[in-house]
Amino acid sequence: MPKAFTPKVITANALIEGDVVYLTADDRWSPRLTEAELLTDEAHAQVRLLDASNRHAEVVGVYLADMDATQDGPEPTHFREAFRRKGPSNYAHGKQADL
Amino acid sequence: MYTYSDFDAAFVAERNRQFRAQVNRRIDGSLTEDEFKPLRLMNGLYLQLHAYMLRVAIPYGTLSSRQMHKLADIADRWDKGYGHFTTRQNIQYNWPKLTDVPDMLDALAEVQMHAIQTSGNTIRNVTADHFAGAAADEIADPRPVAELIRQWSTDHPEFQFLPRKFKVAVSGSPNDRAVIAAHDVGIRIVQQDGQIGYEVLVGGGLGRTPMIGKTLNGFVAQADLLPYLEAVVSVWNLLGRRDNKYKARIKITVHEHGIDEIRTLVDARFAETKAAFNGADVALYQQIEPQFAAPAFSTRDTADFDRAYEADPVFRAWADINLAEHRAPGYAIAQISLKAHGQTPGDATSEQMRVIADIAKEFGHDELRISHEQNIVLPHVHKSDLPQIHARLKSHGLATANIGLISDIIACPGMDYCALATARSIPVAQQIATRFDELKLENEIGDLKIKISGCINACGHHHVGHIGILGLDRAGVENYQITLGGDHTQTAAIGQRTGPGFSAEEIIPAIERLVDAYLTHRTGAEETFLAAYRRLGMDPFKEALYGETASKRTRAA
Numbered sequence: 098m099p100k101a102f103t104p105k106v107i108t109a110n111a112l113i114e115g116d117v118v119y120l121t122a123d124d125r126w127s128p129r130l131t132e133a134e135l136l137t138d139e140a141h142a143q144v145r146l147l148d149a150s151n152r153h154a155e156v157v158g159v160y161l162a163d164m165d166a167t168q169d170g171p172e173p174t175h176f177r178e179a180f181r182r183k184g185p186s187n188y189a190h191g192k193q194a195d196l
Numbered sequence: 197m198y199t200y201s202d203f204d205a206a207f208v209a210e211r212n213r214q215f216r217a218q219v220n221r222r223i224d225g226s227l228t229e230d231e232f233k234p235l236r237l238m239n240g241l242y243l244q245l246h247a248y249m250l251r252v253a254i255p256y257g258t259l260s261s262r263q264m265h266k267l268a269d270i271a272d273r274w275d276k277g278y279g280h281f282t283t284r285q286n287i288q289y290n291w292p293k294l295t296d297v298p299d300m301l302d303a304l305a306e307v308q309m310h311a312i313q314t315s316g317n318t319i320r321n322v323t324a325d326h327f328a329g330a331a332a333d334e335i336a337d338p339r340p341v342a343e344l345i346r347q348w349s350t351d352h353p354e355f356q357f358l359p360r361k362f363k364v365a366v367s368g369s370p371n372d373r374a375v376i377a378a379h380d381v382g383i384r385i386v387q388q389d390g391q392i393g394y395e396v397l398v399g400g401g402l403g404r405t406p407m408i409g410k411t412l413n414g415f416v417a418q419a420d421l422l423p424y425l426e427a428v429v430s431v432w433n434l435l436g437r438r439d440n441k442y443k444a445r446i447k448i449t450v451h452e453h454g455i456d457e458i459r460t461l462v463d464a465r466f467a468e469t470k471a472a473f474n475g476a477d478v479a480l481y482q483q484i485e486p487q488f489a490a491p492a493f494s495t496r497d498t499a500d501f502d503r504a505y506e507a508d509p510v511f512r513a514w515a516d517i518n519l520a521e522h523r524a525p526g527y528a529i530a531q532i533s534l535k536a537h538g539q540t541p542g543d544a545t546s547e548q549m550r551v552i553a554d555i556a557k558e559f560g561h562d563e564l565r566i567s568h569e570q571n572i573v574l575p576h577v578h579k580s581d582l583p584q585i586h587a588r589l590k591s592h593g594l595a596t597a598n599i600g601l602i603s604d605i606i607a608c609p610g611m612d613y614c615a616l617a618t619a620r621s622i623p624v625a626q627q628i629a630t631r632f633d634e635l636k637l638e639n640e641i642g643d644l645k646i647k648i649s650g651c652i653n654a655c656g657h658h659h660v661g662h663i664g665i666l667g668l669d670r671a672g673v674e675n676y677q678i679t680l681g682g683d684h685t686q687t688a689a690i691g692q693r694t695g696p697g698f699s700a701e702e703i704i705p706a707i708e709r710l711v712d713a714y715l716t717h718r719t720g721a722e723e724t725f726l727a728a729y730r731r732l733g734m735d736p737f738k739e740a741l742y743g744e745t746a747s748k749r750t751r752a753a
């Protein structure tokens with residue numbers, strides 16, 4: 098049996114700044130994971146990924162990242178995505194400082 | 197120091213001009229990321245987890261005060277006020293904006309620096325002993341050779357699309373401080389019947405398949421070095437496994453074909469390259485060599501040093517740990533630790549860079565070195581100036597007396613920055629250093645090298661750490677594997693795995709247990725951790741890590 102589809106968001110790095118961004122339901126790139134569109138349907142996710150991947154002038158390295166659906170919005174299931182959302186642990190740089 | 201020729205300057209300026217145009221075309225949409233990526237990588241620009249990263253080469257680890265000042269200015273103007281020095285004698289800026297990078301490269305060119313070939317499948321920045329030109333045990337300064345190789349390999353038309361990256365390190369001493377046996381090619385300057393020549397090692401490397409380099413040729417004459425190297429790289433360029441990137445490095449080629457077959461092929465190719473070189477390389481070397489002449493050393497007495505050494509215990513502790521023997525009387529090599537307890541290994545703020553640059557200018561014949569151990573070296577300081585130097589370092593958090601001790605940890609950026617990482621390494625280094633500082637055990641433990649990598653690529657040299665730590669992702673949780681008995685010197689060895697890894701919470705106590713076991717079992721303070729491990733083997737350390745039964749089980753197995 099194929100594995101059940103788990104919820105995801107579309108994420109990438111912004112072309113100029115290089116910082117982590119998430120695709121929102123209204124097609125913006127937001128630096129905030131809370132604003133990301135949570136994708137729960139596989140077919141829909143693939144179409145969104147295809148479209149997002151074509152936005153060469155805005156972002157680099159578009160992919161689907163696993164998330165848990167929570168009351169506060171998408172929450173990373175893996176520590177790599179948790180670090181991407183927050184910034185490095187040795188300095189208060191990146192999102193933890195900027196947002 | 198080497199000064200760019202007009203050719204060097206024009207070449208770098210042209211490359212920067214091209215890159216500026218490429219960045220513009222990327223931004224205006226005429227280049228896709230797939231088209232742009234190889235171009236940015238050729239110029240040292242990576243995309244990491246949180247931002248771009250610019251990797252700048254510090255050829256053979258040598259910097260002048262002017263260059264260090266420029267690195268500080270770049271950190272302030274276009275980054276977050278600091279830089280990270282790496283195990284390959286590069287500096288990395290972790291936060292540049294794409295649009296700023298062309299300006300950063302132009303600023304670097306003003307002081308004869310660049311980021312060319314710090315990435316991609318090319319011959320990378322040539323590294324050297326960080327005590328080059330100063331060490332008491334040196335046969336000859338390795339930097340003229342390293343510079344010769346830099347010029348030969350930069351933009352070498354045959355070697356821009358190698359099977360994989362290619363790293364060269366040069367040592368001028370029998371005591372290896374440049375980890376040459378862990379490089380694709382390692383060069384050791386040797387002397388035979390009064391003649392200087394080169395022992396050439398090949399096929400070393402860490403990463404997924406760690407290997408110690410093997411001697412390909414025990415003595416290559418000075419005049420033959422470049423044609424010989426060209427023969428080595430071109431043999432591999434044809435044989436190297438382009439079908440599988442995990443098998444593409446020359447270490448695998450040497451492993452698969454055997455060193456004898458490689459030697460035969462290299463010798464045959466060398467007959468051709470030697471004929472083709474027709475002596476231009478020898479003439480070039482003769483132009484380069486005088487530019488690395490030793491400074492005019494003074495012959496003052498060392499009374500000021502002796503007085504401070506007697507009177508000031510803090511200075512004495514620093515001098516005992518951080519100084520190394522210089523070849524000129526009255527001089528010392530002073531290491532500036534970038535490993536203050538709890539700080540990020542290898543990071544320096546722009547202010548610290550400026551303090552160090554000014555000290556080098558005022559007291560150090562304007563010379564600095566970056567070590568692969570992520571520290572900064574003042575290669576030529578007169579002992580009588582050391583009390584003043586120490587006082588200045590101290591007031592800027594730069595006088596940590598821990599070179600070679602347990603808190604002098606090599607750590608790669610790991611998952612705090614690196615897109616390839618499987619776990620973090622910086623916090624582990626910070627916590628180990630802080631913990632052993634609290635225990636006030638560092639000096640009693642003595643010589644102990646801990647090296648940490650955040651993935652199997654081993655940029656943190658964990659395989660050659662006395663204690664190596666490798667961060668992995670085990671089912672979505674950070675997990676740290678320990679190796680013991682690695683050695684990065686002339687007696688190079690790859691560490692052995694102890695067994696199952698430890699979680700982020702368990703790893704610091706595990707290291708503490710290992711060190712306790714060493715202190716319990718050593719014959720005395722003169723038996724180092726590595727010596728004790730070699731005498732005792734793995735068992736007492738396994739027992740310390742996993743308990744009595746686990747260790748018995750492996751003995752029975």
Ligand code: SF4
Pocket residue numbers: 608609610611614615616617618649650651652653654655656
């Ligand atoms: S060892 Fe891995 S995590 Fe560390 S810098 Fe190298 S590639 Fe990145």
